[in-house]
Structures are given as structure tokens and as C-alpha cells.
Amino acid sequence: QVQLVESGGGSIQAGGSLRLSCTVSGLAFSAHCMAWFRQFPGKERECVGTISSDATTIYIKEAVRGRFTIEKNNAANTLYLQMRNLTPEDTGTYYCAAQSGTYCYLREAFDFWGQGTQVTVLS
Numbered sequence: 001q002v003q004l005v006e007s008g009g010g011s012i013q014a015g016g017s018l019r020l021s022c023t024v025s026g027l028a029f030s031a032h033c034m035a036w037f038r039q040f041p042g043k044e045r046e047c048v049g050t051i052s053s054d055a056t057t058i059y060i061k062e063a064v065r066g067r068f069t070i071e072k073n074n075a076a077n078t079l080y081l082q083m084r085n086l087t088p089e090d091t092g093t094y095y096c097a098a099q100s101g102t103y104c105y106l107r108e109a110f111d112f113w114g115q116g117t118q119v120t121v122l123s
Contacts, residue, residue, distance in 0.1 A: 021080055022081075032053055050106075096113070097113045
């Protein structure tokens with residue numbers, strides 16, 4: 001059974017930092033590219049960034065580039081999203097997702113999703 005479990009969300013003051021984790025089991029983690037998505041209330045889910053299966057190629061959405069980074073630890077089957085200088089506009093539910101292959105293609109469906117973790121940034 002494939003499981004993606006996010007953790008690390010919570011409430012934080014604006015300007016603070018959070019590190020989200022996504023622990024993966026039941027699939028060949030090193031053979032999947034990974035992505036972080038977020039969803040604002042009433043909005044469609046958007047991709048925050050992706051990382052290739054071997055963790056060498058990273059894409060970060062321009063709006064958060066310089067504040068957010070993604071890491072993939074294949075030995076630990078864990079994906080991370082480091083978020084810095086958070087603003088209230090970053091408030092939302094954050095999801096990790098897996099897609100089979102080296103690189104993620106956002107126009108293609110992701111194979112597996114986590115349940116999401118809530119991030120609330122207080123002004």
C-alpha cells in the first residue's frame with residue numbers, strides 16, 4: 001500500500017519558517033519525481049515545485065523562488081519543503097505528490113498524493 005504522509009504544518013507568525021516533510025512508503029521512491037502543491041481556500045491546487053527522481057533537477061514556482069526550497073532524500077524516502085519568510089498569502093493546505101519517472105510533468109496526472117498538511121501564517 002502506497003502512503004505519502006505530510007507533516008510539519010502549523011500556525012506561524014509572518015516572517016517565520018517551516019519545514020514540511022513527506023514520508024513515503026510502498027513505492028520505489030528513487031524512481032519517482034516528487035512535487036509539492038498547495039491549495040488556497042476556494043482555489044485550485046497549484047504546484048509549488050518539483051524535484052527529479054535523483055534529486056538533481058529542481059523547479060520552484062517563481063512566486064516563491066528564493067523563499068522555498070525542495071529536498072529529496074532517497075535514502076530516507078522523504079521529501080522536504082523548506083519555507084522561509086512566510087507571509088499570510090502562503091496560508092493553505094500543502095500536499096506532496098509522486099509521479100513515476102525522472103522528471104515531473106505537470107500536464108500529466110500524479111500517481112499518488114498525500115492527505116495534506118495545513119499551514120497558517122498569522123499577520
